[in-house]
Amino acid sequence: MTTPDDRRYTEQHEWALLQPGGGEGTVVRVGITDHAQDALGDIVFVQLPEVGTEVAPGTAIGEVESTKSVSDVYAPVAGVVTAANEALTDAPETINADPYGEGWLVEITVAGNGDDPTGALLDAAAYQALVDAG
Template identity: 75%
Template sequence: MSTPDDRRYTDQHEWAQVQGSAGAATVVRIGITDHAQDALGDIVFVQLPEVGDELTVGNPIGEVESTKSVSDVYAPLAGTVSAVNTALGEAPETVNSDPYGEGWLLEIEVTGDTDDPTAELLDAQAYQALVDQG
């Protein structure tokens, strides 16, 4: 399993990576981890929120459906959806083949006093320890 150290993680197996800023907001890209996609199996459908939707930390923001099950994806941060990966509509299996690259799910704009709103999330080492504990 791959756990890149250039992003932060949740205990629900989402990742968040700061992309830059848009005015007063910080843009953060969100996806599911390699561990999550592996546990799900072959992904056949991804349901995502709409651009402009407001997200609340810990609330479901979409679903990933595999040949095994349907799993909720949870918001690791509060913010406004600024982009969704529409390519997943035609190729949801991209989440399996490239969960940290082309398989990203959405981007949100986070406002606040920090340049890194992901700082409170798990770093790669802490996330990997969580996964290793099983």
């Protein structure tokens, strides 16, 4: 399992990665971790929120369905969904193949003064320790 150091993690196995930008607000790309996709097995369906949906940390924003189960995906930060990875509609297995790249789920724009909205989340070492503790 890989746990890239360039992003932050939730205890529910989502990752959050600050996106370069310069527009209004801070953009955070969100997906599920390698550990989560491995535990789920073959992903066959993804339900994502509509662009424009307001989200709060810890609230369900979609679902990932595999051959084993259905799991909610939770927002790691508060903001507005400004992009959803529509490619996953036709190719949900992309999450299994590339959970930290092309398998991203949504982008959330966080209003604010440029502070890091992911600062309260787990870093890679803390997330890996959580996974290792089982």
